[in-house]
Amino acid sequence: MSAPLHDRIWDAVGIGAGPFNLGFAALADTVPGLEVLVLERAEEFAWHPGMMLEGTHLQVPFMADLVTMADPAHPLSFLNHLKDTGRLYPFYIRENFYPLREEYNNYLRWAAARLPAVRFGAHVAAARYANGVYELDVHTGDGVSTVRTRRLVLGTGTTPHVPSVVPECVLGTGAAVHSSGYRPARAAIAAGSRIAVVGSGQSAAEVFADLLGTLGPEQHLQWVTRSARFFPLEYTKLTLEMTSPEYIDHFHGLPQGTRDTLSASQKGLYKGINADLIDEIHEMLYRRQVSGHAPVTLRAATSLQGIEHRDGALQLRLRNQDDGGEFSAATDTLVLATGYSYREPAFLAGLGKRINRLPGGRLDVDRHYAISDDADVLVQNAELHTHGFTAPDLGMGAYRNSVIINRILGYEHYAVEKRIGFQSFGSPAAAPASPSPSLEGAHA
DSSP states (O other): OOOOTTSSEESEEEEOOSHHHHHHHHHHHTSTTOOEEEEESSSSOOSSGGGOOTTOBOSSOTTSSSSTTTOTTOTTSHHHHHHHTTOHHHHHHHTOSSOBHHHHHHHHHHHHHTOTTEEESOEEEEEEEETTEEEEEEEETTEEEEEEESOEEEOOOEEEOOOTTSOHHHHTTSSEEEGGGHHHHHHHHHTOSEEEEEEOSHHHHHHHHHHHTTOOTTOEEEEEOSSSSOOBOOOOHHHHTTSSHHHHHHHHTSOHHHHHHHHHHOGGGTSSBOHHHHHHHHHHHHHHHHTTOOOEEEESSEEEEEEEEETTEEEEEEEETTTOOEEEEEESEEEEEOOEEEOOOGGGGGGGGGSOBOTTSOBOOOTTSBOSTTSOEEESSOOHHHHGGGTTOGGGHHHHHHHHHHHHHTSOSSOOOSOOOSSOOSOGGGOOOOOOOOOSSOOO
């Protein structure tokens, strides 16, 4: 039986149990004397269940698991999961570094079940700071508990983004769904005589390919993206070096306006489509053309201006960004593969001025992931605007958790790489990297 939530002052409490805070719990689990708790409001673990489509896979290698890049010998590695479940040799024979998405989800569930620090069905409703500790009001099936902790690690994740031009009533019709809810709505979406997908990244491509594979000769499928092209994920080796500690140093040291400009230009580094999937889609379209069935429309550089529910259909108002032409397209069903955005958890309001903010209100995340002067509130994947596109990268999760855990402990338990690339970022005059945080006496 799990220990009561309120029976001690925890060294750190993680809020949210996605892959990043699961990694935090896993790496903390093998640190002697470190007492952490991770709270998740969902009743059980599920990683993007709405996009768990057959055959889809990660865009990062299996070593981007919870622990390997920090501790290759850790018992909760992906390879140990395969060994424990009798699947190590089939994975070896497959000779593919990229796990299936379902396979990765199974791994995360396996790890979560082996982490006593992770509690599901625990919703943090409010937070405050009093007498040197953080107090959390936590709702569980047993009632409300007050959990006390010296530090918080926020891993509440991102939420589905629906463009402001999409009225709420459209989503309420059942004819339109965000891609995060695609799988349960799949049959209804695929039944439309006219089907549309709006979006530019991997999720849009996966949904389009899935629908294309079942499209009947009398149906019409269209894919609309505001991106200039159906662009591939940039995955060359020197580009991958930008997912590195030294690039984070460089990016974090830039003025915020420069960081925002860079972020806008780097979407192809983390939001693009797997090149193999683009080729697969083209092959599917080619085969349909040969068989005489190709009722498919693809439009790049086309933005969604609005939607109306009229005459029993959804009327999409579209605008071509190259020539400025505006036109409409009717569809019976619609998938909005429009991505995710960070939304601060409501309980953060209770911490008031303890949270550091940039002009304009965004979180001011220091180089080593803290958003408070005392470095006792830390974040996971809430720092895209301060640390760049490494923030959502699964492969950088173990690195960030190593930094966070070392900061909590006050000493370097996990060796943290300082430089891994062949190239240099920034000019020599601007070079000194952000200093490491003080590690004296932090673990109290």
